[in-house]
Amino acid sequence: MRTASIAAVTAASGISNPVANSRGGWRAWLAPALLGIGLLTTYTLTLHPGVTEGDSAELQYMCPQFGVCHPPGYRIEVVCGKLFSLLPIGPDIAWRINWMMAVAGTVGCLALFGAVRRITGQALPALLAALTLAFSSVYWHFCRLAEAYVFYNAFLLLGTYATVRFVLGNRPAWLYAGALAVGVAVAERISELPVVPALLGLWFCRWRHARVSVGRVALAGLLFALPFVATVGLHLLRYDPSQLYLRDSLLSDRLLGRAVEQPADAANRLRAAATYSLGLKWTHMAGFRPRATWRELRQYARLLSGAGAFDNRTLLSFAEDKDNQFPGTCISLAGLLLAAWGVGVWRREPAWVVLGLGMFLGNLAFYLWHHPWDNLTFTIPGLTGLALLVGLGAAGQRRPAGLCRTRVAWQLGVLAVPAFLALTNYRVVMADAGHERERVRHYREHVVSAPFPPLSVIVTSYWQAMTFRYLLHLEAGRPDITVIDASIRRWAEIADHFARRGRPTFLPADRLKIPAMKEAMTRETPPELAAAGFVQVHPGRLAPVGLPP
Structure with a gap:
């Protein structure tokens, strides 16, 4: 009777043991299918209704014209946005570009779910990790409107999932898929680059199980570099001052003395395109500054702690207040405790701790080096690492031989973490909806x-x-x-x-x-x-x- 009741709970929760996972039974697909449908529905229902302002409006303007955004340009996102702009859904193009972020956010969470389930052999911890990221305020907000953060993070998470599959199975196809996906993530987002050492550290910890040859490394390196080569090529192809999408911006620059003429010779044009695509224009904001470090650590700690659930800050106040504190909560204090528990429990299998902790610390280093007013919006890769550790903490141990009633109850109980995030951050996300x-x-x-x-x-x-x-x-x-x-x-x-x-x-x-x-x-x-x-x-x-x- 006891075994039957546990089996019933397991089936209802979409949990499947490692053997069932490897066989690819329908239960193995139930949890991710429900997760994907639920998240896409949630993001669609809370979507921004149309054209926005600033960089988001620029993306909505550039995508249907296959244009060039501000540095680093976001060519890959513009290509995908062009395709989404042609879909026969929604009231207008702006809405469709916003909806692309809802799709990207859902894909990213599904990739995180898949990675944690492959690591732990359990679906509930994977679900907890995905929902903790999905309902964190920064992530949820940028699943609502056109921006770069969630879009490129989806490729980072796809690359993470592929890397996990590679180090567990030593199949080169996953290595190549991971290299290409991570290449897309970092090609125009230097903020994602500090996370790459975490993926290399994962492989280093498991190199005996996932050996690589010179040929494999060479091909993976080429695939990693391919997206950046494509972005530079698209810049050279599409940066045409005579086109409508650049006309008014360049005229504004000329009137205000901000213009930088395009080099005439091919070598300098190529150098200018690479510089543009790397986003080096913004390096004047960079540098480790003790005074700024304390302020930004305080802001980040408040965002992670859950204190934002109890004030009246809105997303409009994020841009207008001098403090520039992003509203709402990411991960939460309970989530941080689970992540710390995961680090302790999984210390004997350091590869997965290196992955999650490395993603968080690599992104934290970039956050403390980079100082725009909206710096907290660059923390999504770090939040991803913390969410992965939350899943490890909920799992307790790798691939348990059996699921007892206590373990199932524990894992169902810790779903209170994403439930808290969903309930409190919904108010924040929708505060400006009217x-x-x-x-x-x-x-x-x-x-x-x-x-x-x-x-x-x-x-x-x-x-x-x-x-x-x-x-x-x-x-x-x-x-x-x-x-x-x-x-x-x-x-x-x-x-x-x-x-x-x-x-x-x-x-x-x-x-x-x-x-x-x-x-x-x-x-x-x-x-x-x-x-x-x-x-x-x-x-x-x-x-x-x-x-x-």
């Missing part, structure tokens, strides 16, 4: 249909410029409209520059902070354009400083 829906509705009903005169110019910040380019160039079919991005202190001179040349010139009204000026300029603006949120600039109206002709 604002998002209202803004998208305004864009669709007013901005897309706004009767801008031919050859109009809109001067705004980078944050809004990508949104307006997407709405007007793609949705409204108005490539004649130029959208200039500049800091607000340069708006007066740029707007007057175009107004004096007879171009109908507009500013976003919500960024004008002087009520009297805003009211006067609104009266001088056609009502339909004022309703869309713009004010027209007339020559001499804003006391310009002057720009080059």
